[in-house]
Amino acid sequence: MKVLYAIQGTGNGHISRARDIVPILQDKVNLDLLISGIQADVSLPYPVKYQLKGAGFIFGKSGGVDLMRTYRKTDTRRFLKDVRNLPINGYDLIINDFEPISAWAAYFNKVPSVSLSHQSAILNENAPQPRKKDPVGRAILKNYAPTDQAYGFHFAKFDKNIFTPVIRHQLRQTEVQNLGHYTVYLPAFDDQKLIKRLRTIKDIFWQVFSKHSKKAYRESNVQITPVNNEQFIQSMTSCEGVLCGAGFETPAEALFLKKKLLVIPMKNQYEQHCNAAALEALGVPVLKNFKKKQRPVLQKWIEQLQPIEADYPDDTERIIEMVLKEGRRIGDLGWKKRV
Secondary structure (H helix, E strand, O other), X not given: OEEEEEEEOOOOHHHHHHHHHHHHHHHHOEEEEEEEOOOOOOOOOOOOOEEEOOOOOOEOOEOEEOHHHHHHHOOHHHHHHHHHHOOHHHOOEEEEEOOHHHHHHHHHHOOOEEEEEHHHHHHOOOOOOOOOOOHHHHHHHHHHOOOOEEEEEOOOOOOOOEEOOOOOHHHHOOOOOXXXXXXXXXXXXXXXXXXXXHOOOOOOOEEXXXXXXXXXXXXXXXXXXEOOHHHHXXXXXXXXXXXXXXXXXXXXXXXXXXXXXXXXXXXXXXXHHHHHHHHHHHOOOEOOOOOHHHHHHHHHHHHOOOOOOOXXXXXXXXXXXXXXXXXXXXXXXXOOOOO
């Protein structure tokens, strides 16, 4: 069976998850890899056959997506050309982690495709939704990378086709301890804004991992470090708590490690507000923004709140078997039912 595993390259979560999924697929099928998108800080240690620009979102420095830079960076003509030119008919199945080029190429060429992504779980009607509706954001998420069938990862099993997160083996095998510091990953905020807010809580040492700095430095009780996978894991596995955006992988890993967790969803990012709703349902506190008036909530989290219990077993191989079985079924049927 010849399979194309197509991965979204915007952000680190998709690549991190793929690190554990790829070797399982390599043992079971003839596998090629495709990555599209920008802004990932984590690399994939396997040969990538197709590296495409794709279409993704650009992080800003004020807590949200930079819509103007995202618009300027989007090359629609190149995107459509990549969809047309991708040799998709050479594959029996596309496994898609929120990657649009292969999804649309499969759609137009009637090649079986199955999504295996966090976004698929968000779109499930049984998954928690934010109180403030965003029909445009949901429509974009639904039509960004269409597939024949959807399997998803979420913070809890909200439905039969939703699984708990893939926790990378590197993290599962690392010794967990508590050295008292707090790990921070808020890529949509400027470093100086973070320093301004965090340094006011003087009895805490903050280890901030930054997308905006190319060198490490320290101001008062705040350490700024460029994003580095090894250093981030070391910091998170030995911290007291994690302050981060409402993405998926980092909050999931914090819950798995039984670390205190506080999240700030990015502005203009429907997915993160869905994540925030799901985390709130589990008892995780959520900050609407990082303004000065939020300091009491931050202080209370540090002083009082305890970690949330989460059970995330290592079921990745079983899930992959299920996805491959579904791919074969769709191929045998010879018809398309888009989700």
